[in-house]
Amino acid sequence: MPFETALTEEDLRRNIAAIRARMDAACQRSGRSPQDVRLLPVSKTVPEERLRLAWAAGVREMGENKVQEAYGKWQAMRQDMPGLRWCLIGHLQTNKARLVAEFASEFHALDSLRAARALDAxxxxxxxxxDVLVQINTSGEASKFGLAPQEALAFMRELPAFASLNVRGLMTLAMHTTDEPQVRQCFALLRDLRDRLxxxxxQGAALAELSMGMSGDFEWAIEEGATTVRVGQAIFGARSLPDSHYWPEGKA
Structure with missing residues (x-):
């Protein structure tokens, strides 16, 4: 069933409360504290006027995929909402590093030394x-960005050279399927990799974060150890374009 578009502050409050209740239940099932899991509302394609409603509903951080879109929203909203944090969760083309360095509070998709070098400069x-998270391709799909799990340690060993990057953990996108065991396998792989790293x-002592799980699978992600779930459509409503639109070069 498609997600209904949230058009009012009350719609957004209701959706967020419903998501948090499901998060709390997932934490209870897995013996975790709800305080250990963060909800990151994903605001890509959501227009500024509806983001202002989200601010009124209590949202204080937003996740965006496209740098240019996020930068424009930040410019338009920063005077009225100085406490709003912007988290870039999509692939970074290095020619956009200048913008990310200016406005982002977090970057969840670091997967190349070239991007690390550009951001650091x-x-x-x-x-x-x-704060950055390293993106890992846990599904093995060629359509997705991210390092192969076996490349993660060598990559991490290069990152101390970039003093302005605070490596906080890992991020992944699970396989796009309703098959629960396949999705959970992606999440469990990321958790186990984080524990080995x-x-x-x-940076081992600082690797606390696991950013994984979206509108369709965040409960499974929490049960597998997620510390941040990235939820967009279940809060704001269905997007008019397919997910493939938001990933450059046909990748996710």
Whole structure:
């Protein structure tokens, strides 16, 4: 069933409350504290006027895929909403690193040294730092961005060279299917990889975060250890374009 578009502040409050109740139930089933799992509302394609309603409904951070779209929203809203945090959760083309360094609070999709180098240079120039998560392709699908799991440790060992990047954990997109065991396998792989990297990577002690799970599978993600779930359509409503539109070069 498609998600209904949230058009009012009350719609958004109701949707967020419903998501949080489901999150709490998933935490209870898995013996976790609800305080250990963050809801990151994903606002890609949602127009500014509806994001202002989300702010009124209590939303204080938003996830965006496309740099240009996120940057434009930040510029339009930063005067009225100075406490609003923007998290870039989509692939970064290095020519956009300048914009990301200027406005983002987090970047969830680091998967190349080239991007790390570009971000670090821009951040250093601005005197800023940025929390980053390394994207891992846990499904093995060629259509998705992210490092192969076996490449993660070598990649992590290169990242201390970029002093402005605070490596906080890992991110993944599960296989796009309703097959629960296949989806859970992607999440469990990320959790197990994070646990191994805690022992072997230079940043091991800081690798607390697992960003995984979206509108259709966030409960499974929580039960497999997610610390951040990225939920868009279940809060704001169905998007008019397919997911493939939001990923450059046909990748996710």
């Amino acid at each position: 821009r951040l250093q120039a601005l005197g800023r730092s940025l 805690r022992q072997d990577a230079p």
